[in-house]
Amino acid sequence: MKTEIGLIGCGIWGRNILRDxxxxxxxxxxxDPSEENRITALEMGASQVFANRPENFSPKGWVxxxxxxxxxxxxxxLAKDKVPIFVEKPLTCNLEEAEELxxxxxxxxxxMHNWLYHTGIQMLADLVKSGELGDLVFYKSNRCNWTSPRSxxxxxxxxxxxxxxxxxxxLGYFPKPKAAVVEVYNGIQRGMTAFLGEEIxxxxxxxxxxxxxxxxxxxxxxxGVAVLKDEKVNYIEIFHGDDRSKPxxxxxxxxxxxxxxxxxxxxxxxxxxxNGGLPPxxxxxxxVEVIRTINQLKKLSNT
Numbered sequence: 001m002k003t004e005i006g007l008i009g010c011g012i013w014g015r016n017i018l019r020d021x022x023x024x025x026x027x028x029x030x031x032d033p034s035e036e037n038r039i040t041a042l043e044m045g046a047s048q049v050f051a052n053r054p055e056n057f058s059p060k061g062w063v064x065x066x067x068x069x070x071x072x073x074x075x076x077x078l079a080k081d082k083v084p085i086f087v088e089k090p091l092t093c094n095l096e097e098a099e100e101l102x103x104x105x106x107x108x109x110x111x112m113h114n115w116l117y118h119t120g121i122q123m124l125a126d127l128v129k130s131g132e133l134g135d136l137v138f139y140k141s142n143r144c145n146w147t148s149p150r151s152x153x154x155x156x157x158x159x160x161x162x163x164x165x166x167x168x169x170x171l172g173y174f175p176k177p178k179a180a181v182v183e184v185y186n187g188i189q190r191g192m193t194a195f196l197g198e199e200i201x202x203x204x205x206x207x208x209x210x211x212x213x214x215x216x217x218x219x220x221x222x223x224g225v226a227v228l229k230d231e232k233v234n235y236i237e238i239f240h241g242d243d244r245s246k247p248x249x250x251x252x253x254x255x256x257x258x259x260x261x262x263x264x265x266x267x268x269x270x271x272x273x274x275n276g277g278l279p280p281x282x283x284x285x286x287x288v289e290v291i292r293t294i295n296q297l298k299k300l301s302n303t
């Protein structure tokens with residue numbers, strides 16, 4: 001079913017969103033102050049483009065892909081239309097702003113965390129629920145690369161929301177922040193190693209100071225270990241054995257999965273919601289909890 005969707009922002013990531021919305025056969029109009037971005041949007045297949053949000057009509061739903069520091073004001077403005085909104089992570093870069101969004105009456109704000117739609121992550125979550133490898137006892141993730149195209153916020157804000165939501169997906173709750181160490185260059189946080197959780201420890205490492213790109217998620221169980229090496233592989237590796245198994249006794253296997261685009265799956269879920277289906281995976285309350293967790297980690301790092 002073709003649905004009219006408004007896309008706010010058509011920069012680097014907004015263009016990926018527009019591409020996939022068009023691939024999903026949706027009618028998309030784009031709002032972006034940049035003439036270059038508006039021209040690109042039309043060339044990509046947008047139905048209409050505007051420099052500012054049109055006041056005389058609204059779509060069935062909004063997707064927001066503006067710089068993170070603008071999310072709060074953009075969301076407050078769009079909420080007046082009383083239609084569902086799907087906003088790119090992070091929800092905001094300020095806890096007070098995030099919590100204020102909760103006070104918007106009848107808000108329908110959902111947060112885009114596309115890793116929750118990654119089939120490898122979903123396979124890992126199913127492995128936790130099944131108990132096949134015993135109890136989950138440790139979670140670790142690495143999200144590292146070199147530099148960042150984002151200049152509005154530091155790298156911690158852009159990278160660690162993914163890993164916090166993945167940890168939530170695996171545990172079923174948000175692990176309590178315990179400690180954090182940050183890398184700071186020229187007054188800007190370029191990375192963080194965060195320690196969370198009590199019964200199940202979680203270690204999250206993010207950085208834009210790695211020459212190679214890393215996107216690994218590791219789950220340690222009482223009867224084995226499961227690893228998703230990065231977002232481009234089509235399998236998870238499983239190593240069967242407990243903490244006393246000898247190296248020669250360990251049995252390993254690879255379980256493959258469909259490599260469908262997580263972003264496309266995420267947008268398809270939003271379209272389905274607009275047409276009466278289930279809501280996206282991350283509602284506003286959970287989105288705020290991610291911001292609260294980051295805020296606590298930054299405080300623990302004493303920076």
